[in-house]
Amino acid sequence: MIRDQAKLDALLGEVHDWVRTVAHPNEDRVAELDEVPQDIVDDMARRGYFGWSIPEEYGGLGLTTEELVLGAMELSQCAVAYRARVGTNTGIGSEALVADGTEAQKQKYLPLMARGEATGCLALTEPNAGSEASNIETTARREGDHYVLNGMKRYITNAPIADLFTVFARTEDGTKGAKGVTAFIVERGFEGLSTSAGYQMMGQRGSPVGEVHFDNCIVPAENVIGGVEGVGFKTAMKVLNKQRIHLAALCTGPAIRMLDMAFDHASNREQFGQKVVDFQLVAALLADCRAEIEAAKQLVLATARSRDDGRDIALEASICKYFASEMCGRVADRCVQVFGGAGYVANHASIERYYRDVRLFRLYEGTSQIHQLNIVKQMQRRQASGQVAG
Structure with a gap:
């Protein structure tokens, strides 16, 4: 769903130029510092990059899923650290x-995140809750007007x-799986x-990844998302189904960038008296x-439109993440080969x-193997409900 083509084109054009005039020239700097420098973070915040998918009434741009993935494909045509810096907020x-x-x-909270004044993150994965995300062991015990969280x-x-953490913890003793997660x-x-x-x-x-520890952490009861206990896993699945489409777009951008680099190299380097791009085996790789x-x-865009239309996209979102992340890995391998x-x-x-x-794309937010299993599971679910499985 594209609400205003002219406004979207202006945004995409701005991002396209920013990636090439700011992001690319600073990639070595980001790698050396192991962080996105504050001046670049401030620049991204001024441009509204932190609030792309946050609704307009809370200070964001309120991009639809289709608009978001188009923006993500542009923004991710540079070092991963840039999009990761804003990506958790969006x-x-x-x-x-x-x-x-x-x-x-x-x-x-949302206006702070939209302005880039607060960085958010999703705290779901645990030592024994990775691919099996429902195996959460972090606990939250109600004590009067607050909860006490323990775990990591x-x-x-x-x-x-991060300044803000979306945390999933078990609030019902003795529960397993999705039940009792808040x-x-x-x-x-x-x-x-x-x-x-x-x-x-x-x-x-430049993209910091680490651990979060809760040692009798005091969290006000008013900070239960939605104000309801025990439905946290449903919330997590809503987040992940959209993010799988978003992440698939974020896998596609780097692939575009790598192909651009390989094509330029092959078009300029000569061997045996001709451009490398003119060798058929190299051309086949490209x-x-x-x-x-x-x-x-096309897969990502079609799935994004389906989500904007309100359709069930659990199957298609998993296909997107699986295909795009594997595709990006294959492109990376071929492009290194082109460079020799x-x-x-x-x-x-x-x-x-x-x-x-x-x-890393093939590992996080569901390994490729987990998505293969989920794709079949979702096909079986649709078949059982009378829908077409294919």
Whole structure:
């Protein structure tokens, strides 16, 4: 759903130019500092990048799903750290409040996130609750007008720098699975909350990922998202179904960037008296990249439109994330191959950084194997309900 084509085109054009005039020239700086510098963060905030999917009444742009993924495909055509810095606010860090928050919660927190004054994150994953997200062990015990949280979360994007945490904890003793899970909005300043330093990772320098610890953490009862206990897992699924479409778009942007780099290299480098791009085996690598990128783009856009139309997209969202993340990995491998030895040497080309950065796409927010299982599960669910499975 595109509400105003002219306004959207202006936004996409601005993002396109920003990526090339600001993001690309500063990629080495981000990697060396292992953070997105504050001047660039402030610039993104002024441009409204933190509030893309937050409703307009709370200070955001209120982008539809289709508009959001088009923006994401543009913004992610640079080092992953940039989009990760704003991405939790435009996705998993705010979506629980947007979907299920009370009006008071939305009024209190969403404007801060839309302006980039507060960074949000989704604290769901635990040591024993990764692919099996319903296996949450963090507990929340009601004591008068507040809850006491104990436990920990790991592999949380932006945890080391976040101000607001969407936290899922078990509020009913003895429950298992999705039952008894409640969602909370937790502020960094709440007593008993702490975070680790950022992990040392294979790639994605500049995007801090770490742990969140709750040691008798005091959370006011009014911070139960939606004001209702026991429905937190439903909230999590709402967040993840939209985010899977968003993430698929964020996998497509880097693939576009890598292909641009490989195509430019092949078009300018000569071997045996001709441009590398004119060798048929190299051309085939580039053509395969282009075809798969286009397939991912069209799949993501179609699914985004279906979500905007109010359709059940649990199956299609999982397909999007699975296909786009695997596609991006294949594109990365082919593009390094096109560069040859230069593709492996950081001194000669930044394609090796992209290769490392995008490897994570196939792991987070559901590994490819989990999505394969979920795709079949969703097909069975539709078949059982009388819908067409294919």
